[in-house]
Amino acid sequence: MAKYNPKKGLIQKAAIARQQIGIDDVAYRMLLERRYGVTSSKDLNIKQLHDLIHNVYIGEYGWEPKPSKNKxxxxxxxxxxxxxxxxxxxxxxxxxxxxxxxxxxxxxxxxxxxxxxxxxxxxxxxxxxxxxxxxxxxxxxxxxxxxxxxxxxxxxxxxxx
Structure with missing residues (x-):
């Protein structure tokens, strides 16, 4: 039985948010570098991923999760x-x-x-x-x-x- 990995789920959620907001790859990497000192979401810890999703995507960009169309x-x-x-x-x-x-x-x-x-x-x-x-x-x-x-x-x- 595969163990649940909360970090993997947050990385996926951040990727979905980024896609739905429409942030391109260059702007995304600049955001990560400026705010967290990394260039990939895989290098973020769980606290930083929560910050990215809640404070940046939801707080600054006003992102609201949309349900999947093919789920x-x-x-x-x-x-x-x-x-x-x-x-x-x-x-x-x-x-x-x-x-x-x-x-x-x-x-x-x-x-x-x-x-x-x-x-x-x-x-x-x-x-x-x-x-x-x-x-x-x-x-x-x-x-x-x-x-x-x-x-x-x-x-x-x-x-x-």
Whole structure:
């Protein structure tokens, strides 16, 4: 199974933005040299790639990502497939039911879609769907990460007692 490489994804996003904005190769290399001291996006670190996308392309050029014209719909985008209305039923007999409901609440606070939660679980734990998680350690890892993300964003994630 290939590991997800966030830097590669950011390089691709930057290349798409550059193409959609219409920056030619010479101007692009001058921009990189002036702002970061490099001539290729491959030489940028993740922080610099975020800066390029958010502060330069979005902030200065006003770029807004456009959906691909030839991208096939994901199963959740097809009619009658995936989650309907972002709703999932948790089996009350599931030993992890309480934790799964809490994780779903955290995901909602973070603005995550259920399909994104499934993707995360597939990449991190090798489980196709979030609701199919059966290992306590996987739930603990997922919840702890979401709590850290909430804390960083200043979101109150503590359940009311």
């Amino acid at each position: 096939k719909p994901t199963p959740t985008q097809k009619k009658g497939k995936g989650y309907q209305g972002e709703f999932v039923e948790i089996n009350p007999k599931d030993p992890l039911a309480k934790q799964k409901r809490y994780a779903l609440a955290l995901a909602a606070l973070l603005g995550w879609k259920l399909s994104g939660l499934d993707t995360r679980c597939k990449r991190q734990f090798g489980v196709e769907k979030f609701i199919w998680i059966t290992k306590q350690s996987h739930m603990q890892t997922l919840i702890k990460d979401m709590q850290v993300r909430c804390k960083k964003r200043g979101i109150d994630y503590e359940p009311n007692a």
